[in-house]
Amino acid sequence: MKAIRLHDFGGPEVLRHDEVPVPAPAPGEVLVRVKAVGLNPPDWYVREGMPGVPAEFKPPFDLPLIPGTDISGIVEAVADGVQNFTAGDEVMGLLRFPDAMQSGAYAQYVTAPAADLAPKPAGVDHAHAAGLPMSGLTAWQYLIEVGHDHPSPFQEARHRPMPLTADTTVLVNGAGGGVGHLALQLAKWKGARVIAVASGAHEEFLRDLGADEYIDYTRQRPEDIVRDVDLVLDAVGGPASRRFLPTLRRGGALYPVYFGDFDDAENAKLGVTVTGTQVRANGAQLAELGKLLDTGAIRVAIDSTFTLEDAPAAHKRAAQGHIQGKIVLTVP
Known part of the structure; x- marks a missing residue:
């Protein structure tokens, strides 16, 4: 089969289009003929060798490796112990993450734990289905239900999503990206009022997804004009995430998707909660997201598509930033 492999760490040019053997599924796994692959930040973090990540948090990587975690495709074969899928089923999944x-995942075939897969909605094409798993599950596990007991590697406190109702105001930073545009829609699905923060080019897109208010961060700093929100989901996160603390009411919460630098004493003085979690593969939760996708309650936006062979160009697009939705590889 054809696959993209990483032989060395570096820029997009290190991604090579190779011929490799088709993998064999282990017990409890299925073999999937991949039709589309969703790209995610861990793909380029690993490609670069995860620079800046402390050694104790950096998992070992055996090169060459085939990158990617998000797929949509067709079950080709099932191994022993798989009861809920058969050959010919259309599936999607976040694999082993x-x-x-x-x-x-950047390949014509991939093996997948059956527990990580969900049925692909019949009315959704493979490209849009492939854009859902990691971003959708991140939004779901931050906002709706964690669904696992694994502690975050970045904090001791367990993440417990705030209940979202019609009385809840949610600010989503980075609302135009993969996680952000799905988080906005999930918050609206639960009835919340949503303030979307992104660059000016995304305003029409995000208002069409249901944003009640829009802030162009290139013109206004949200922390200067927003007050008394219940929840901030910061899909950008990182060291600058604490700048959103003044936007919260007492009793509010800040969820940075990429955890930053926070002071527990400061949070306690302000009366706010700052927690996060690490997204984990979960076929059952993904099936719930698939139902919302199938009914049109949420939708996946595609920024751009590239063929599998053009994976380096897809990574170059990711490096340009200002992504609207998801970047997807189509697999011949």
């Missing part, structure tokens, strides 16, 4: 940071 975070136990394996990369799971071989």
Whole structure:
């Protein structure tokens, strides 16, 4: 089969289009003929060798490796112990994450734990289905239900999503990206009022997804004009995430998707909660997201598509930033 492999760490040019053997599924796994692959930040973090990540948090990588975790495709074969899928089923999934940071998705075939898969909605094409798993599950596990007991590697406190109702105001930072545009829609699905923060080019897109208010961060700093929100989901996160603390009411919460630098004493003085979690593969939760996708309650936006062979160009697009939705590889 054809696959993209990483032989060395570096820029997009290190991604090579190779001929490799078709993998064999282990017990409890299925073999999937991949039709589309969703790209995610861990793909380029690993490609670069995860620079800046402390050694104790950096998992070992055996090169060459086939990157990617998000797929949509067709079950080709099932191994022993698989009861809920058969050959010919259309499926989607986030594979093995975070136990394996990369799971071989950039390929014509991939093996997948059956528990990580969900049925692909019949009315949704493979490209849009492939854009859902990691971003959708991140939004779901932050906002709706964690669904696992694994502690975050970045904090001791367990993440417990705030209940979202019609009386809840949610600010989503980075609302135009993969996680952000799905988080916005999930918050609206639960009835919340949503303030979307992104660059000016995304305003029409995000208002069409249901944003009640829009802030162009290139013109206004949200922390200067927003007050008394119940929840901030910061899909950008990182060291600057604490700038959103002044936007919260007492009793509010800040969820940085990429955890930053926070002071527990400061949070306690302000009366706010700052927690996060690490997204984990979960076929049952993904099936719930698939139902919402199938009914049109949420939708996946595609920024751009590239063929499998053009994976380096897809990574170059990711490096340009200002992504609207998801970047997807189509697999011949």
